[in-house]
Amino acid sequence: MEIEKTNLKGSFIITPRVFEDERGTFTESFNTKAFAEITGINPVFVQDNQSISKYGVVRGLHGQLGEMAQAKLVRVIKGKVLDVAVDMRRESETFGQHFSIILSAENRKQLFVPRGFLHGFSVLEDDSIFAYKCDNFYDKESEAGIVYNDATLGIDWHLEDDVMIVSEKDAVLPSFKEMYKK
């Protein structure tokens, strides 16, 4: 697998190698040893999640705070999304900056989102299947987030406003400035 750095320290793009023959294809979708050798990070994933979303859905920006922080390895099994990671580590040189990438079933790319980040995605093809591993368990009490259309972050979700579908919970998340005050 090919591993590239993003502009945010500790976040990586993974492009698995595809073996093709007359039957179809084979892919090692993740290999802990290869990942650790290149990145120096050895995540232990304890939870595997999957969501299916209509075209226009925006999920995020989400993270978990403190001891329940989660690193995530995210990918798309069907369809296409714009995936976004935001560095919320106050001590980081890239605090408040974001990285975005198209993840699709076709390009098979994955994004490693470290602990201390917020994460979200917009769905660019109907019925996209989004799959991700987390290195810590879901904990409702530790959830935190920033509203997807926050002016400070200025994320381009590659969708017109009138097609966006956002959960009631996500629509009322605080702004970056409100969150930063905490």
Ligand SMILES: Cc1cn([C@H]2C[C@H](O)[C@@H](COP(=O)(O)OP(=O)(O)O[C@H]3O[C@@H](C)C(=O)[C@@H](O)[C@H]3O)O2)c(=O)[nH]c1=O
């Ligand atoms: C994330 C999660 C949700 N749930 C439940 C809570 C709720 O009733 C239902 C839907 O939850 P949400 O609305 O938070 O689902 P969703 O908006 O898809 O949340 C996800 O968004 C993306 C962007 C992420 O980065 C993920 O970490 C996660 O926060 O599923 C779990 O039981 N376990 C989990 O790990």
